[in-house]
Amino acid sequence: MNTTPNTASPARVYLETYGCQMNVADSELVGGILRGAGYVHTDSPAEADVILVNTCAIREHAEDRVLRRLSELAHFKRARPATRIGLLGCMAQHNRASLLGRAPWLDLVAGPDSYRRLPELLDHARFDAAVDVRLDRGETYAGLNSDHAAGIRAYVTAMRGCDRFCTFCVVPYVRGRERSVPPASILAEVRELAARGVKEIVLLGQTVNAYREGEVEFGGLLRMVAAIEGIERIRFTSPHPCNMTDPVIDAMVSEPKVQPYLHLPLQSGSNSMLAAMQRGYTVEQYLALVDRVRASIPKLALSTDIIVGFYGETEADFEATLSLMRTVRYDSAFSFKYSVREHTRAHPLGDSVSEDEKARRLAAVIELQQAIALERNRESLGHEVAVLIEGPARRGGGMMAGKTPQFKTAIVPARPGVEPGDTVVARVEAVTAQSLICARV
């Protein structure tokens, strides 16, 4: 089948991305697949022959936003009727049955395991709506080239899917079961990125530290990536606490390129909530893990995910979460109100906490975390930090922004000859909850 656009000039693709870093990486993959089929990228939906929206199904509110955005984008199709509009990703998978009814202008609905077939699907969509939401336990997209965004940091998918089935989470249903990308494919991608000047690699997966391909587990993969010349920093997200094995911790300890930063999703500080969520660990086990990684990795920064208002969460459960936050003292936290998702194990239970109460609990978590983050950043005052420069600071004023090994944003004075990708040593002179303001040493 001819998969190239049949217009005189190459067809232009506009692609919008919602959701997590995995989705951003998938959009880069889609960009690479379509470029290979003769399409070119455009930043303008008004000029696009193909408009794609890569979506997230984690929270209902994200889905509503995407549907609103899709109806705005349909306006471009009214102006240029040959324009094809497609919905990709988790929401396509989640709402496959109802999407074409709710958004009749859609020409294409493709789930996260269908991207290899996108050129054919887009050809088909010239004549009739194309729907492909098959999940494929074998699809890792190994060997395909992604169109990575320019920059000194690149995100490389190491694993797809999830086997854990936490009761609140839709991921295993929309992204399918766990599968690991073969090491050779990951290493080839990282080598190419290093040759382009990328300094920092973030390995991605829903439970990235569950990585296993043949004899290679995640600690081994970290060591292989660390051996690639030109790569200076390695991070990974998101690990699952149950998969923080000794080999993974050992690799973090012994490979200087693996940065002292760990995102360790907690979700709740109450054992009854953790059991209801089927997270696979207790508060005591989680705290023991925190002690172990902190004892092994000096200067480790910890971040987490917290859900408030899960079904059955009492005031005492919620207080237990706040108490655990005070105990661990995270450097940062992503916190969310529980959102009931269709298809999940918790869906039949519905909601037991009102929206107002969820909002109150969320505000309390955010307020506490802000205070803790500020305290933790204050501990850096007067210390020297190695800042990998990313570009001009948003505040301007002759300042540049970069990240410390702990993934904290650091603002440093610009200096002639210092470019994005350089690492400079700076002293922390002032802090906010979000950033370190530094002087050059």
Ligand code: SF4
């Ligand atoms: S580990 Fe749990 S929360 Fe994370 S993606 Fe898998 S099912 Fe969802």
